[in-house]
Amino acid sequence: MSILALIACAFIYSKEVQVKELSKQLFDEKGVSSHLRNEKHHEWERAETFQQEIIAHKQEIADLKATFKNSNDDGDFGKVIHWTNQMATSQTYYLTFVVDPNGRKIMNDFENRFKRSLFTNDERETCRRIGQSEVFDFISNRISNAQSPNYSEQLEIAYLTGQLESNYD
Structure with a gap:
């Protein structure tokens, strides 16, 4: 009986070690996923900023063209x-x-x-x-x-x- 209890304890201990390893892997993957989500969010913010700059530059070009076209100076x-x-x-x-x-x-x-x-x-x-x-x-x-x-x-x-x-x- 004590041998069976020892085998059961060893089995439970090995499963506990596996659970800790899997838990650590999951925590690491969540950290990587969170980091990637943050990078993606920053990339979207940069893209939105560039888009606004492009719109502003297009407007500036249109204004300059209109100014030149209407210039009788x-x-x-x-x-x-x-x-x-x-x-x-x-x-x-x-x-x-x-x-x-x-x-x-x-x-x-x-x-x-x-x-x-x-x-x-x-x-x-x-x-x-x-x-x-x-x-x-x-x-x-x-x-x-x-x-x-x-x-x-x-x-x-x-x-x-x-x-x-x-x-x-």
């Missing part, structure tokens, strides 16, 4: 120009590098930097200078094109969009 360089096309036409080059005083400064700086003696004893340096000069020449040609009495921005746009074949360059 005269700036330092004349009337505000509302571009109806997104193409860089010869007229765009003319307005940027001739009409705008800062554009003229930039064009003069380009000329001083890139319109110099092209040929040197070093072939690579000569090629580099020719490439730099081509950019300046391209801009100058576009400006000259815009100043031509026969120039039409609508015709140039039609050519650039492929609606017309011409010799514009």
Whole structure:
């Protein structure tokens, strides 16, 4: 009988140890679950904050667009120009590098930097200078094109969009 009681006590003790281990595992899992829930909650709060910031930025952009669209303000360089096309036409080059005083400064700086003696004893340096000069020449040609009495921005746009074949360059 005492042997049976000893076996029963050992069995009860082993079950008690198992219960304690399972209880500890459950407590640990609850802690992890609680931590994950807190992280998830913080992520939702951050997402909501970002969503509100996005809405505020979209409103700010819409306000700026409306302000620009409705602007009839005269700036330092004349009337505000509302571009109806997104193409860089010869007229765009003319307005940027001739009409705008800062554009003229930039064009003069380009000329001083890139319109110099092209040929040197070093072939690579000569090629580099020719490439730099081509950019300046391209801009100058576009400006000259815009100043031509026969120039039409609508015709140039039609050519650039492929609606017309011409010799514009």
